[in-house]
Amino acid sequence: MTTLEQSFDPASPEHPPDPHPLFHRMREQAPVYRHENGRVSWYLTRYADVQRALRDPDIGRQLERLPDELAAFHRRWDHDPLAMVRRNMFNLDPPDHTRLRRLMAPAFGPRTVTTLERCIHQEVDELVDGMAAAGDGVDLIEALALPLPILIVADLVGFPIDDRDRLRKWSDDMLRSRNAALVRRSGLAFVAYINEKLDERRAHPGEDLLSQLVQSTEISHAELVSSVFQLLLAGDETTVNLIGNGVLELLRHPDQLERLRARPGLIDSAVEEVLRFNGPVGHSRPLFAMADVEIGDCMIPRGDIVVPVLLAANRDPAVFPRPDVFDIGRTPNRHLGFGHGIHFCLGAALARLQARAAIGTLVRRFPGLAMAVDPADLEWTPDLFLHGVRRLPLLLGKRK
Numbered sequence: 001m002t003t004l005e006q007s008f009d010p011a012s013p014e015h016p017p018d019p020h021p022l023f024h025r026m027r028e029q030a031p032v033y034r035h036e037n038g039r040v041s042w043y044l045t046r047y048a049d050v051q052r053a054l055r056d057p058d059i060g061r062q063l064e065r066l067p068d069e070l071a072a073f074h075r076r077w078d079h080d081p082l083a084m085v086r087r088n089m090f091n092l093d094p095p096d097h098t099r100l101r102r103l104m105a106p107a108f109g110p111r112t113v114t115t116l117e118r119c120i121h122q123e124v125d126e127l128v129d130g131m132a133a134a135g136d137g138v139d140l141i142e143a144l145a146l147p148l149p150i151l152i153v154a155d156l157v158g159f160p161i162d163d164r165d166r167l168r169k170w171s172d173d174m175l176r177s178r179n180a181a182l183v184r185r186s187g188l189a190f191v192a193y194i195n196e197k198l199d200e201r202r203a204h205p206g207e208d209l210l211s212q213l214v215q216s217t218e219i220s221h222a223e224l225v226s227s228v229f230q231l232l233l234a235g236d237e238t239t240v241n242l243i244g245n246g247v248l249e250l251l252r253h254p255d256q257l258e259r260l261r262a263r264p265g266l267i268d269s270a271v272e273e274v275l276r277f278n279g280p281v282g283h284s285r286p287l288f289a290m291a292d293v294e295i296g297d298c299m300i301p302r303g304d305i306v307v308p309v310l311l312a313a314n315r316d317p318a319v320f321p322r323p324d325v326f327d328i329g330r331t332p333n334r335h336l337g338f339g340h341g342i343h344f345c346l347g348a349a350l351a352r353l354q355a356r357a358a359i360g361t362l363v364r365r366f367p368g369l370a371m372a373v374d375p376a377d378l379e380w381t382p383d384l385f386l387h388g389v390r391r392l393p394l395l396l397g398k399r400k
Contacts (some may be wrong), residue, residue, distance in 0.1 A: 022314035043313035055341035070303035088226040149239035152361035158208025241280030241388030270328035275337030282384035368397020
């Protein structure tokens with residue numbers, strides 16, 4: 001096992017806005033990096049190792065699969081203020097994961113996504129109209145990236161559009177606040193709201209996902225609440241960061257921005273390149289070695305934590321030529337921005353569609369689009385899990 005010349009502390013409250021130089025060093029010096037802080041975590045930075053870990057059945061998410069003493073050890077460290085809503089496919093292994101994903105999958109199939117496409121473009125147009133009416137200076141995150149996924153996921157699940165402000169506030173509190181008491185308070189409020197809506201659908205079912213799930217006999221109440229909770233939060237923050245990071249990278253690479261303007265058909269591959277180059281999720285949720293697992297030249301003992309770093313894997317020169325070059329026409333582009341294996345993001349097609357609509361509309365409507373601040377002054381999320389800017393001040397300039 002090799003070591004880093006400079007220690008990497010994943011528990012640090014702040015990380016550099018550009019973590020890629022560090023990831024390059026980790027991949028070269030310690031691609032399977034052992035970090036101990038009461039518990040032992042192994043950080044993986046090579047593409048092949050990350051891909052392998054995400055599909056290895058001996059690396060999982062469910063503590064119940066570990067011996068009682070190891071599971072109890074991890075629970076003593078777990079101070080998750082949202083533990084009451086973790087019984088969803090994001091945190092489960094087969095067979096529970098398989099059962100829940102099968103129930104959820106139709107809501108994210110091609111037919112549903114196609115149906116939502118018109119709604120997405122309509123919402124984007126309305127939000128962008130609001131940006132234009134507000135004046136030259138605007139925060140992209142506040143004006144477009146944050147409200148869009150809340151509107152779309154709320155519509156998909158079956159939440160009233162009038163509740164979007166409440167849903168957005170709860171989402172912001174839970175995902176953007178580092179205050180555990182606030183996170184738990186908002187989480188409990190959201191759970192109460194979900195229970196209220198479930199009762200309404202039991203009495204008056206409709207055509208939405210909530211109505212379909214509440215009538216299923218294959219899902220428990222705890223799983224139902226947790227799954228709806230996951231849909232809102234996972235679909236929200238991932239898409240927010242994808243839109244924000246996408247606009248930021250185009251503005252930081254004006255040659256690629258002009259290339260997209262000249263060839264709007266590149267929007268699909270542009271979104272894929274954003275997912276690779278500076279994706280919305282830094283690493284997967286911590287996994288657990290369910291058996292002794294050998295990765296690289298390291299033997300990871302049963303019970304240790306395994307953390308596949310997606311951002312690092314997506315710039316591995318063994319897979320991506322010129323990995324630090326932002327190329328919106330890159331092909332092939334086998335990035336891991338949405339994960340891999342059985343936990344590949346169920347809402348990937350919906351997130352892509354929203355990003356294509358939002359970024360494509362901005363590029364078309366605002367030929368003078370520019371940063372209103374120095375990119376070096378942007379504030380990024382403080383941890384490596386969710387990776388994006390908190391605000392993205394823009395100048396809209398001349399518009400169409």
